Ligand code: ATP
């Protein structure tokens with residue numbers, strides 16, 4: 128008899144679930160049930176094999192994925208068992224481990240986790256302290272460099288050894304200070320969560336031994352997107368029992384830009400010659416027409432990797448639609464209208480729809496279109512709940528109640544609400560604390576207890592600072608005895624946030640922001656089950672860790688809504704109806720990747736990921752014109768569209784196209800092919816050979832061959848340096864398409880543009 132946990136799985140999937148000894152690798156295409164197998168395997172291990180939940184470690188890509196997995200697991204084996212499985216992202220799991228064991232690294236367990244915004248604040252402060260101008264040295268790039276080093280397991284000392292450029296010198300100086308600063312604040316950044324855990328394991332073999340002993344089964348989803356430090360963690364904790372279960376899809380690797388290494392998988396295979404490799408071939412997610420389009424995109428990849436073909440028995444289904452909109456606004460309006468249309472026709476919920484795009488900025492037009500039609504939506508990314516100013520203020524208060532040495536949070540709220548503790552007072556306090564080599568909080572205590580000799584501030588400022596210290600100290604005294612919700616309540620009683628918000632933002636916006644704060648009270652209810660003293664630390668940890676995808680679940684997201692999401696964040700998810708927007712050169716592939724063949728291939732895989740999210744209906748859209756960087760340009764449809772055979776696509780006209788003036792069609796017939804909005808493509812060359820319809824008068828000149836070719840580097844007086852994407856003769860003119868980093872893709876007439884070769 129088939130075991131109940133194997134019902135609903137095909138033979139290959141069952142094999143994967145039952146392969147419970149030694150290293151196992153499942154590399155299989157999208158929608159083939161990898162994640163489902165992982166969930167069933169955990170249930171099987173617990174219910175059938177008798178493994179204790181506590182002995183299983185399962186790493187998922189997002190917190191949302193972890194929550195969903197836990198929910199499914201609860202349905203399979205009951206909540207209490209599911210609860211004890213160690214499940215989460217690398218970051219959340221490491222945070223838990225460090226909370227327990229970081230004292231071995233001479234750090235205190237009540238560390239705070241700095242999110243992207245806090246990291247930027249520290250970096251800016253460091254640049255100021257080093258007297259470096261923010262204009263010259265972008266704090267973001269410096270931090271990105273430090274982050275990349277940490278993900279490669281390169282600490283300050285090792286970084287110092289490899290410095291080879293002036294920029295690196297600067298980064299090194301910042302890196303040293305940054306580490307000191309975080310240490311002084313008892314804070315860790317995201318990367319530290321992973322790096323410090325590896326340090327902990329490598330310097331303290333007795334600690335590692337404990338973890339490696341505990342985790343009898345180590346499982347990782349989306350393994351193709353792990354970076355060096357993550358994989359090192361997997362190897363460390365898995366080494367005790369050698370029961371690895373790694374699943375992923377090489378074709379879906381889209382995080383190389385964040386240090387993900389495909390080599391991890393290859394090296395794993397080499398290190399474990401006994402690895403069982405289990406393929407999964409049937410796709411249960413999408414219809415055949417959708418899979419055909421996805422397959423044609425990935426088949427054109429230069430680097431054909433592990434191509435296991437996937438098949439589906441859902442042969443019927445609508446053809447994939449290709450839609451050209453006039454501009455980005457029409458694109459958004461059209462999508463919203465189409466959602467209204469098929470929602471009514473097919474009786475769908477708004478949850479069935481997702482709009483996916485390459486960059487966050489593209490969401491705005493869609494948000495507006497949804498709002499004007501009264502369609503609810505869930506924005507993934509953008510200004511997330513926990514990044515809203517009023518929420519960050521409350522969270523900063525909660526952080527210093529938990530750990531008053533967290534200077535970033537302390538300085539954030541020392542003057543919120545305005546207590547006349549201005550920048551100068553703050554700088555003097557900071558300087559004073561630095562001179563005494565104590566934290567600002569310690570300095571405040573000195574003031575209040577009157578133990579300070581010659582404190583740098585007096586009078587009103589001193590009074591205000593002391594009031595602030597007393598406020599925080601008073602709340603700190605309560606922190607172990609009050610539930611999180613009660614603690615927030617006390618804070619709101621003592622700090623008049625509501626009036627403050629109304630005064631600052633006016634009645635309407637003030638009320639809206641106040642509602643956000645009340646929403647935070649709702650969030651605190653989720654921690655009721657924990658012991659009182661654990662609620663605040665756990666809450667702070669989770670706030671820092673909510674990854675972008677999690678905003679799907681925040682605030683009012685319990686009601687159905689259209690999902691607006693970037694392609695990167697859509698990984699692993701599925702929706703019945705998917706719109707892929709902005710399939711244009713410069714957006715997908717992104718302008719930043721255009722001069723690097725490797726990055727172009729990653730963009731291709733990103734489109735592959737996008738197309739394979741759709742279950743029943745897929746729309747691919749591009750706009751004829753798009754505004755970027757404050758100007759509107761004609762666009763070129765994405766090169767990847769050119770890889771899809773025509774008969775797999777159905778061209779779906781937008782409303783405006785139907786009202787196109789007749790001359791447009793005639794223009795298409797003219798001897799100089801011009802891309803004309805709404806015209807049907809006559810051959811696949813249309814995709815790559817687009818040109819604008821409004822052109823300046825041509826200079827008189829003999830026809831000649833194109834003098835630029837793809838890859839040439841050029842300089843333009845306004846746009847700076849760029850790389851030629853393509854060039855062709857249009858009549859007598861040479862039309863050069865150039866990608867200018869940060870400025871977008873421009874089509875220029877060589878005779879006018881005065882390009883210089885570089
Ligand atoms: P991705 O690579 O996109 O992460 P995946 O391989 O993890 O995809 P899943 O998300 O696990 O795929 O599965 C895709 C869909 O197919 C899910 O809705 C899942 O429930 C369903 N599914 C998987 N296996 C089966 C099966 N044997 N019978 C019915 N449905 C299945």
Ligand code: MG
Pocket residue numbers: 161162163348699
């Ligand atoms: Mg999956």
